[in-house]
Amino acid sequence: MSPPRPDWSGHTDDELVRFVRGGETDAFAELVRRTRRPAYRLARRIMRNHEDADDVVQESYVKAYRALDRFVPGKAMGPWLLTIVARTALSAIRKGKRRAAASLDDPGPDGVVPLAERIADPSTDPEGLDRRLEVERAFAGLSEEHRAILALRVDGDLTYASIAEALGVPVGTVMSRLARAREALVERMNESRKVSPNEP
Amino acid sequence: MSPDPPHPAAEELFAYRDGELTADRRVVVEAHVTGCRVCRERIDQVSGLESELRARPDDVDERYYQRLEEAVLKRVAGEDRAPRYERRRAETGGAVEEEKRGAPRLPWAGVLSTASAAAAVIVVVVVLVRQGPVWRAAPRPVLLEKSAPDAGVRARADSAVGSTRGIGGVAAPAPASPPARERLAQLEPQPSAEGKDQAKVDALKLGAIKQERDEQEIGSVVAPAEEVAANRAVAPLAAKSAPAAPSGAKDLADAPRAKAGSAPPAALMASQAPGTDGYGSIVARFGLPPTWAEGSVSNESLLRAESDLRYLYRTGGAGADSARVRLYLAEATRLRAGAAPDSAAYDEIIHHYRRAIRLAGGDAQTARAAAQRLGEFLQQVTPSP
Numbered sequence: 001m002s003p004p005r006p007d008w009s010g011h012t013d014d015e016l017v018r019f020v021r022g023g024e025t026d027a028f029a030e031l032v033r034r035t036r037r038p039a040y041r042l043a044r045r046i047m048r049n050h051e052d053a054d055d056v057v058q059e060s061y062v063k064a065y066r067a068l069d070r071f072v073p074g075k076a077m078g079p080w081l082l083t084i085v086a087r088t089a090l091s092a093i094r095k096g097k098r099r100a101a102a103s104l105d106d107p108g109p110d111g112v113v114p115l116a117e118r119i120a121d122p123s124t125d126p127e128g129l130d131r132r133l134e135v136e137r138a139f140a141g142l143s144e145e146h147r148a149i150l151a152l153r154v155d156g157d158l159t160y161a162s163i164a165e166a167l168g169v170p171v172g173t174v175m176s177r178l179a180r181a182r183e184a185l186v187e188r189m190n191e192s193r194k195v196s197p198n199e200p
Numbered sequence: 201m202s203p204d205p206p207h208p209a210a211e212e213l214f215a216y217r218d219g220e221l222t223a224d225r226r227v228v229v230e231a232h233v234t235g236c237r238v239c240r241e242r243i244d245q246v247s248g249l250e251s252e253l254r255a256r257p258d259d260v261d262e263r264y265y266q267r268l269e270e271a272v273l274k275r276v277a278g279e280d281r282a283p284r285y286e287r288r289r290a291e292t293g294g295a296v297e298e299e300k301r302g303a304p305r306l307p308w309a310g311v312l313s314t315a316s317a318a319a320a321v322i323v324v325v326v327v328l329v330r331q332g333p334v335w336r337a338a339p340r341p342v343l344l345e346k347s348a349p350d351a352g353v354r355a356r357a358d359s360a361v362g363s364t365r366g367i368g369g370v371a372a373p374a375p376a377s378p379p380a381r382e383r384l385a386q387l388e389p390q391p392s393a394e395g396k397d398q399a400k401v402d403a404l405k406l407g408a409i410k411q412e413r414d415e416q417e418i419g420s421v422v423a424p425a426e427e428v429a430a431n432r433a434v435a436p437l438a439a440k441s442a443p444a445a446p447s448g449a450k451d452l453a454d455a456p457r458a459k460a461g462s463a464p465p466a467a468l469m470a471s472q473a474p475g476t477d478g479y480g481s482i483v484a485r486f487g488l489p490p491t492w493a494e495g496s497v498s499n500e501s502l503l504r505a506e507s508d509l510r511y512l513y514r515t516g517g518a519g520a521d522s523a524r525v526r527l528y529l530a531e532a533t534r535l536r537a538g539a540a541p542d543s544a545a546y547d548e549i550i551h552h553y554r555r556a557i558r559l560a561g562g563d564a565q566t567a568r569a570a571a572q573r574l575g576e577f578l579q580q581v582t583p584s585p
Contacts, residue, residue: 006557006558006560006567006571011571015571015575018575018578018579019571019574019575019578021578022550022553022554022574022575022577022578023550023554024554024557024574025273025276025277026273028272028273028276029269029272029273032268032269032272032273033265033269036265036268036269037258037265040258040259040260040264040265040268041256041258041259044259050259050260053259054264054268057268058268058271058272058275061272061275061276062272062275062276065272065276131252132252132255132256135249135252135253136252136253136256138249139253150250150253153218153250154250154253154254155253155254159220160215160218160220175211175212175214175215175220176211178211178214179209179210179211179213179214179215180210182210182214182246182249183210185246185249186242186245186246186249189249
């Protein structure tokens with residue numbers, strides 16, 4: 001039986017960063033626990049399947065660990081990490097490190113549930129379910145650039161300045177690119193409704 | 201009739217919606233949106249779509265997150281470069297070149313030293329085997345019995361043969377073997393040694409000589425009786441923490457490594473066995489609180505108690521108080537080292553704090569104090585950016 005791990009949950013992000021820099025690798029686990037959900041969601045939005053997203057998230061945490069000395073005390077860890085996730089994801093896309101896109105209905109590995117199954121909540125009305133799937137499909141059909149910037153804004157809830165930092169572009173570019181991404185999403189939704197036989 | 205004012209650009213409209221416009225532009229756009237149904241619908245449409253996206257259920261459940269956490273920890277544990285980097289920064293006042301953190305690197309220093317050591321061993325073995333007859337004519341090595349002060353030391357040396365390369369006698373002793381001298385004597389008169397079995401005999405002789413050398417080495421390495429006792433006393437601790445091999449082994453390795461200990465106080469000799477109140481009597485004698493706490497320990501008392509506490513820790517007598525002993529030792533070392541500890545003191549302080557945190561178990565007060573002090577220490581030695 002391994003010895004119990006120290007409980008780091010009572011410490012602030014800053015304190016945890018100091019512990020990790022002092023060699024307490026276990027304290028990094030607490031930082032991972034605090035940020036893993038938004039990190040994975042962002043990676044999954046940008047990448048087209050779970051496996052790529054998993055690679056991106058793991059790689060991002062390793063990068064964050066190596067770069068902890070550059071973390072500015074007093075700042076929130078979440079946006080800093082999401083910036084790394086976004087950069088890592090876009091870099092993976094540029095390098096062609098991608099697997100085939102997963103269908104919304106694809107069964108995943110253990111611990112991963114297909115989206116169609118997850119949102120098919122019995123309490124969800126059929127119309128709402130159809131609409132949710134429609135939006136997800138429209139989003140999945142966007143370009144990588146548009147998916148990334150929308151994910152940073154929608155899932156990461158980052159400010160324009162943080163998005164600019166993550167993408168390495170000026171804030172003005174974030175404004176225009178985000179607007180184009182939103183318009184593209186609306187356009188795809190409109191097209192989808194035109195071809196959908198069930199649309200009223 | 202004046203035409204309707206032009207709609208704001210999409211960038212501005214959505215930036216207004218996101219609260220990212222400057223104050224003056226916000227006033228202008230807001231005035232337009234308030235009176236423009238088309239723009240309000242655009243905003244509402246986008247907001248609705250983004251709400252749907254935000255409401256997307258997680259693709260993964262807790263099992264995945266657990267695996268992710270374990271995978272990440274496994275990867276970063278292999279790196280474990282932060283402390284070294286920190287130390288270098290502390291030593292050089294931060295004027296250190298950024299480490300290259302790209303591709304994974306092999307520990308070349310370790311690889312080269314291992315390879316060269318292996319090559320040296322091979323060369324020595326080949327030379328010795330080829331010069332077998334010369335060894336027979338050479339003067340006999342000094343026998344251990346002549347130099348050993350008593351039979352007890354001899355017995356200790358014999359039993360420690362199998363563990364000298366381990367962690368100071370903690371490993372199970374090797375079974376007793378015939379003294380090397382006897383084996384040499386048995387080999388000497390063998391007539392077959394001159395014949396076809398010469399190589400075999402030489403090899404056996406070489407082994408016997410090496411064993412005798414090992415025995416002599418052990419006599420000097422393991423010498424202080426208290427260190428042997430210390431390792432034996434710590435052995436149950438090692439067994440208890442066997443699954444955590446790296447930290448357990450490191451802890452054990454600490455005992456012989458620590459050189460700052462003092463001569464054993466007589467009173468302590470009687471109470472050093474695990475389970476006794478050695479720690480309690482030390483803190484009582486020097487007027488220290490059971491657990492170090494800021495402001496409650498005088499520097500003088502701490503420094504006076506240090507050697508006894510260090511001895512207790514070295515001999516494995518701290519038992520359930522190990523974390524508190526470590527915390528005191530960290531504080532004492534820190535006090536001695538001053539505001540700018542050298543790298544050895546830095547290592548020792550960090551190590552004691554870390555062990556205090558790990559050994560604290562359910563002792564939340566000690567764990568919290570050690571964590572807090574470690575954080576402050578790192579803050580102290582890390583140059584501000």
